[in-house]
Amino acid sequence: MIAQPVQPVAETPAPTAKGQNADLRLVIEEDVATGAFVYKTLDRRTGEVVQQLPRESVLKAMSSEDYQPGMVVDTRD
Incomplete structure (x- = not known):
């Protein structure tokens, strides 16, 4: 699969x-x-x-070989 940039669907000014x-x-x-x-x-x-x-830190974690979904969020008390 060849990754191609996705074109913006809409450009709307955001309120400040x-x-x-x-x-x-x-x-x-x-x-x-990471795809x-x-x-x-x-x-x-x-x-x-x-x-x-x-965020960049999440993308970096996702690209590591030992990444598994859910590793970024820790829901333990």
Whole structure:
């Protein structure tokens, strides 16, 4: 399977705390190492990643050979 970038479906300005619209866009990509989809909110003006899901640390954990689903979350008391 050849991974190809996923094109954004919609670009909607996100409201800021002051009620104004920020100049943000959503980019969805497929991580080559894990095959997981990565959702990034980017500032259009600076190109800075404002938020990314899953985070880089989670992607790094997912790409290790000993990763198993659920390892990131510890629900024990």
